[in-house]
Amino acid sequence: MGYIRRHLEDRVLRLSQSFPAILITGPRQAGKTTMLRMLTKKENSQRAYVTLDDLVARDLAKNDPTLFLQLHKPPVLIDEVQYAPELFPYIKIYADEHHEPGAFWLTGSQIFRLMRGVRESLAGRVALLHMSPLSQREILGASCVPFSADLDCLRAAQEDMPPIAAPALFARLWQGSMPVLAGDANVDRDVFYASYLSTYVERDVRELSGEIDALRFHRFVTAVAARTSQLLNFKSLADDAEIDQRTAKDWLNILETLGIVFLLHPVSNNILKRTIKTPKVYFYDTGLVCHLTRWSSPTTAESGAMSGALLENYAVSELVKGYQNAGQEPYLYFYRDRDAREIDIVIEENGTLFPLEIKKTASPDKRLPRTFSLLDKPPLRVGTGAILCMAERLGAFDKNCLIVPIWLI
Numbered sequence: 001m002g003y004i005r006r007h008l009e010d011r012v013l014r015l016s017q018s019f020p021a022i023l024i025t026g027p028r029q030a031g032k033t034t035m036l037r038m039l040t041k042k043e044n045s046q047r048a049y050v051t052l053d054d055l056v057a058r059d060l061a062k063n064d065p066t067l068f069l070q071l072h073k074p075p076v077l078i079d080e081v082q083y084a085p086e087l088f089p090y091i092k093i094y095a096d097e098h099h100e101p102g103a104f105w106l107t108g109s110q111i112f113r114l115m116r117g118v119r120e121s122l123a124g125r126v127a128l129l130h131m132s133p134l135s136q137r138e139i140l141g142a143s144c145v146p147f148s149a150d151l152d153c154l155r156a157a158q159e160d161m162p163p164i165a166a167p168a169l170f171a172r173l174w175q176g177s178m179p180v181l182a183g184d185a186n187v188d189r190d191v192f193y194a195s196y197l198s199t200y201v202e203r204d205v206r207e208l209s210g211e212i213d214a215l216r217f218h219r220f221v222t223a224v225a226a227r228t229s230q231l232l233n234f235k236s237l238a239d240d241a242e243i244d245q246r247t248a249k250d251w252l253n254i255l256e257t258l259g260i261v262f263l264l265h266p267v268s269n270n271i272l273k274r275t276i277k278t279p280k281v282y283f284y285d286t287g288l289v290c291h292l293t294r295w296s297s298p299t300t301a302e303s304g305a306m307s308g309a310l311l312e313n314y315a316v317s318e319l320v321k322g323y324q325n326a327g328q329e330p331y332l333y334f335y336r337d338r339d340a341r342e343i344d345i346v347i348e349e350n351g352t353l354f355p356l357e358i359k360k361t362a363s364p365d366k367r368l369p370r371t372f373s374l375l376d377k378p379p380l381r382v383g384t385g386a387i388l389c390m391a392e393r394l395g396a397f398d399k400n401c402l403i404v405p406i407w408l409i
Contacts, residue, residue, distance in 0.1 A: 004183055006035045007137070007144035007325035008129055013039060015127040016102030020095035023106040023118060026131035027259035027284065028200040031179040032107040033079050040077065047105070048072050051079035058083050065090040074103035082108040088121030095125045109204065110257055132259070133177035133285045135321040136407070146322040147409055149354045149384040149402060154394055157408055164407050166362070166390045170302040173314045174295065176287015193291035197221070201258065208254050216241050220251050224261060224281060225292035229309040231278045232263070259284060264316065267333035267346045267353070271377050274337040286314045311406070312344060312358045315388050318409045319345065335374060343371050352383040362390045369401040
């Protein structure tokens, strides 16, 4: 299958015409470097390439940034730039002196810590983008369309996306969305994920936190995977991994920093006073969740006890990827109050709340949208809702609630 075109490509090229530096963050193996090297060929430039995974290059970047930039003159692609934050002030100086759009293409695998360093040193000079593993739209070669509960938009999206039944969707979910797995059917999925955890994740955790107990860390990641789509409970995670709660919080923060997991926060404002404060945890890649929780095939994942949680994780991650790939901030939340009444997803857009429920059914119950009325408290505005499910085609209960197949997201 080879290289799969990424939705961020056009945005990178466009931003390179106005910003001196472009920084793409995201988990390892998500395809950041591959995409930028493909774009180097497209722009037909003499852009140099250097990776700070190379210890010699890293040492020079940290200890003599001036010489490093003399050796690797812009335009340049610097990979894993988080290893040498000492470069940022020198990139700023170059940008201010030369006013050269697209001079620096940077990648980094440590999102939040890296972004703090960038904000301090490169404010106004760098365009920040996030790349997750592949979305289903990228895998299928469809256009980049962030989800909208708008009937006309969804009708148009159907032209791009071939309908699939539940077993095929669970096969997609189980296989995972890492480019190496989507692009080469000969790669052994289980071997890939096992080495991904030991080669990249554990190594990067050590970079961020010092020595770790690899066995306990693996137990911890597995415990997080077993609780995907659930409210975050540090005590139960700590108990499973035989660590204290402070370590559990630190390790989860690192998984978030490395782009492995993300948190969905509850919608909160002065009107909805009874909502809880605890976030829910999701993985960017459901294939990794299936590997960690030992679902040995798409069939066992579909019929197993976690099937609903896996489907919810898949749908939420696809929503997030759609916004990120369009270069937009995903304003996604969930609703849960102290009476345990819940709405899976609430999208906030221009002051309007759009409620979504995710269900593993092809024929959703018409009573499902009743929970959407929990948001209907003036002056809050509630837009069109939707049930994301296993339906064969786009439909609706009425003008206020659509039925949207998950393959269409």
